[in-house]
Amino acid sequence: xxxxxxxxxxxxxxxxxxxxxxxxxxxxxALVRMSPGFxxxxxxxxxxxxxxxxxxxxxxxxANGNVVRFYTQxxxxxxxxxxxxxxxxRRPIAELIVARLPVTAxxxxxxxxxxxxxxxxxxLPAVLxxxxxxxxxxxxxxxxxxxxxxxxxxxxxxxxxxxxxxxVALVLFPRLFDYLxxxxxxxxxxxxxxxxxxKGLPPARILLRHVLPACAPQFLALAxxxxxxxxxxxxxxxxxxxxPGIGQLAWKxxxxxxxxxxxxxxxxxxxxxxxxNAMSDGSSRGATA
Amino acid sequence: xxxxFAWMVLAxxxxxxxxxxxxxxxxxxxxxxxxxxxxxxxxxxxxxxxLGRDRLVRLLYATRISLLLAAAxxxxxxxxxxxAGGAAGYLGGWFxxxxxxxxxxxxxxxxxxxxxxxxxxxxxNASPETSLVVTYFLLALLGWAAPARVVRAGVRSFRASDFxxxxxxxxxxxxxxxxRHILPNLxxxxxxxxxxxxxxxxxxxxxxxxxxxxxxxxxxxxGNLLRELxxxxxxxxxxxxxxxxxxxxxxxxxxVSPWGGSQV
Numbered sequence: 001x002x003x004x005x006x007x008x009x010x011x012x013x014x015x016x017x018x019x020x021x022x023x024x025x026x027x028x029x030a031l032v033r034m035s036p037g038f039x040x041x042x043x044x045x046x047x048x049x050x051x052x053x054x055x056x057x058x059x060x061x062x063a064n065g066n067v068v069r070f071y072t073q074x075x076x077x078x079x080x081x082x083x084x085x086x087x088x089x090r091r092p093i094a095e096l097i098v099a100r101l102p103v104t105a106x107x108x109x110x111x112x113x114x115x116x117x118x119x120x121x122x123x124l125p126a127v128l129x130x131x132x133x134x135x136x137x138x139x140x141x142x143x144x145x146x147x148x149x150x151x152x153x154x155x156x157x158x159x160x161x162x163x164x165x166x167x168v169a170l171v172l173f174p175r176l177f178d179y180l181x182x183x184x185x186x187x188x189x190x191x192x193x194x195x196x197x198x199k200g201l202p203p204a205r206i207l208l209r210h211v212l213p214a215c216a217p218q219f220l221a222l223a224x225x226x227x228x229x230x231x232x233x234x235x236x237x238x239x240x241x242x243x244p245g246i247g248q249l250a251w252k253x254x255x256x257x258x259x260x261x262x263x264x265x266x267x268x269x270x271x272x273x274x275x276x277n278a279m280s281d282g283s284s285r286g287a288t289a
Numbered sequence: 290x291x292x293x294f295a296w297m298v299l300a301x302x303x304x305x306x307x308x309x310x311x312x313x314x315x316x317x318x319x320x321x322x323x324x325x326x327x328x329x330x331x332x333x334x335x336x337x338x339x340l341g342r343d344r345l346v347r348l349l350y351a352t353r354i355s356l357l358l359a360a361a362x363x364x365x366x367x368x369x370x371x372x373a374g375g376a377a378g379y380l381g382g383w384f385x386x387x388x389x390x391x392x393x394x395x396x397x398x399x400x401x402x403x404x405x406x407x408x409x410x411x412x413x414n415a416s417p418e419t420s421l422v423v424t425y426f427l428l429a430l431l432g433w434a435a436p437a438r439v440v441r442a443g444v445r446s447f448r449a450s451d452f453x454x455x456x457x458x459x460x461x462x463x464x465x466x467x468x469r470h471i472l473p474n475l476x477x478x479x480x481x482x483x484x485x486x487x488x489x490x491x492x493x494x495x496x497x498x499x500x501x502x503x504x505x506x507x508x509x510x511x512g513n514l515l516r517e518l519x520x521x522x523x524x525x526x527x528x529x530x531x532x533x534x535x536x537x538x539x540x541x542x543x544x545v546s547p548w549g550g551s552q553v
Contacts, residue, residue, distance in 0.1 A: 020394050027394070143543065147536040149492050151499030155518050232399035236496050240519070247402075251500060254405045262406050266398070273397040 017274040022075075024270035029071045029263050074263055083264045088256035093264050096249060103245035104234055107168055111230040112223070114169025119176035127184040128203065138177070146174040151236035158241045167241070171233035172226060179222055187214045224276040231269065295544035302352055302538060309349035317350040318507040319343065328525075335527045338517060342507075348530055351509035355491060356538065358425040363486035365429030367479060370436035371472070377437070378444030379467050388441070395434035403431050404493060405502055421504035424497065428490045436482040443478050447471045484546040488539040495535050511535050 043049065043057050077084055083093035119142075126138035145153075150171040157167050187193060193210050212219075235247035242248075246265065253261035309315055321327075321341035329336045335344035377388035395403075407427050415423070447453060448471065456466050491511065497503040498512015499519075506513065514531035 016390070020390060020397070023390070024394055024398065143540065144536070147488075147539040147543070148532065149495035149499065149512075149515065149535060151496045152515055152518065152532050152535070155499070159518075228397055228399055232401045235399065235401050235405065236499060239500055250402055251405055254502075266402075266406070269402060270394070270398060273399075277393075277397055 013278045017271070017278055020274050021267055021270045025263050025267040026071055029067050029259065070259070074260065084260045086258055086261045088253065088258040093261055096261070097246065097264065097268065100245050100249050103243055104238070104247060107165055107234050107237065107243065107245060108227060108230040110165050111168025111172050111233065112226050114166055115172030115176055115226065115230070118169060118173035119180050122177055123180040123184055126181055127188055142174040142177040145170065150233045151240060154237045154240045164241045164243065167237045168230050168233045172230055175229055176222065176226065183215045183218050184211065187211045190214060224279060227276045228273040291544050295541040298537065299541045299545065303356055306349045306353035306356065309346055309353065312346065315343065315346040317342065317347045317509045329527050335530050344527060344530065347509040348514060348534060351511050351514050351531065352534060354421070354508065355494060355511040359487050359490040359494065362425040362428040362432065362490045363483050366432035366486055367436055367483050369429065369433035370440050370482070371479070373433060374437035374440030375444050375467060375472065378441040379448060379471070392434045392438050400431065400493065401496055404497060405500060407431065415505065417505040417508045421508050424494065424503050428493055432486060432490065436486065439478055439482060440475060443475045444471055447474055481546065484542060488542040491535060491539055
């Protein structure tokens with residue numbers, strides 16, 4: 001592919017990401033605004049507040065009443081690097097996100113690497129071992145983990161003093177295992193790999209030189225989706241284990257009906273997941289070519 | 290054989306949950322104030338919770354609610370998926386492109402994030418019944434994207450088939466072609482999507498319950514019951530019964546699902 005063609009494709013991908021991000025932000029703002037409890041505020045249940053204080057609390061919500069106006073203002077602020085102030089936490093949203101981002105990034109990184117490591121560690125013996133028992137044991141372990149709610153897993157590991165930062169990996173690996181096993185099975189059935197095995201090439205060499213390159217496009221596509229899956233798992237893990245990350249912030253914002261924080265987080269998450277998907281899509285196409 | 294066994298277990302779970310109402314004095318909200326946090330006994334096989342409510346009775350009612358409403362939510366999501374995916378696949382053009390972009394957006398955002406954002410915005414004074422219905426309604430509302438993609442692909446493939454061409458050539462209206470010729474052929478796909486969605490919704494509700502965003506008390510759902518594990522009482526084995534129930538049901542649905550439930 002020529003350089004110009006590549007640039008055009010990247011520009012198209014970025015345009016698609018931009019449109020999706022804007023649509024995602026508007027969708028969340030509209031969803032939050034149209035929810036029946038939008039105007040509700042826990043502070044209104046405080047008997048100490050007089051009518052003027054209650055009116056002031058209501059006025060805070062009415063400022064966000066027109067969803068299009070709110071969203072336009074929010075976008076304008078974002079372009080100037082200002083995400084606004086969280087009404088519930090009383091702090092600038094950018095500051096909240098920056099402070100919590102490293103915790104979530106670490107959790108997701110450990111989760112993705114650990115999840116892939118565990119899934120591969122189970123999938124490879126399941127594919128390579130001639131006896132079906134290995135595949136069955138690996139499948140049973142994965143299925144059992146798949147049947148547990150991530151939140152239950154988080155509480156169990158946390159309560160038993162296990163590695164809290166490894167919970168996302170435990171949640172992720174059974175979701176990856178089935179895909180990886182199927183991909184590896186297909187790859188090991190390719191004629192040139194069957195020939196390589198028949199000729200007695202070392203298994204490590206077959207894996208590194210023949211199997212992994214054959215699976216690379218699909219692996220890269222799956223890697224992009226893993227980030228989104230890891231973030232989904234990070235929300236209950238952070239909330240239940242008291243880790244001050246983006247997932248916990250999302251939960252707090254949702255409980256406190258914090259529209260600006262929710263919209264900012266949605267846009268941020270959409271950007272990250274769309275970029276990951278676009279990158280993995282581009283890489284997998286490149287690997288296929 | 291495995292599927293038959295899974296069906297039997299699911300039927301047993303459902304039958305036990307439906308029988309809960311016939312147990313003498315069984316109510317999910319009855320509180321035995323003199324017997325709070327009681328250990329398992331003949332009277333209370335799973336003991337009582339911190340309000341003195343019978344854990345077994347609550348588990349049975351939770352099983353009933355979670356199983357039936359997860360199935361209802363899966364049906365709702367499927368109907369939405371048929372409407373959205375069917376229209377996109379059949380009409381094509383800009384509508385199809387917009388719908389594909391919408392599906393991509395829904396699938397790329399973490400589902401739990403969308404759920405907690407939407408579920409937490411109920412009025413503070415929502416009744417338990419409302420919160421229960423809204424929880425599962427949201428599951429249906431946000432769970433249409435994955436089946437819609439499959440339905441769209443199916444409709445697109447059938448749209449170009451010979452029997453649809455013949456139906457059109459004979460003057461069939463477009464709506465009739467879609468409803469009478471294309472959709473019935475998608476029945477196996479729709480069935481697979483239905484059975485795959487139920488365990489997804491069960492796990493989603495369990496996660497929401499853990500975060501305190503499922504149905505309000507005193508309604509028992511599997512998610513609500515799992516919250517008990519956060520208290521110091523969790524070391525007691527009987528408190529793990531809801532985890533076992535969720536895992537068993539999800540496992541059985543995975544075995545029943547024609548696709549093996551890989552989307553769980």
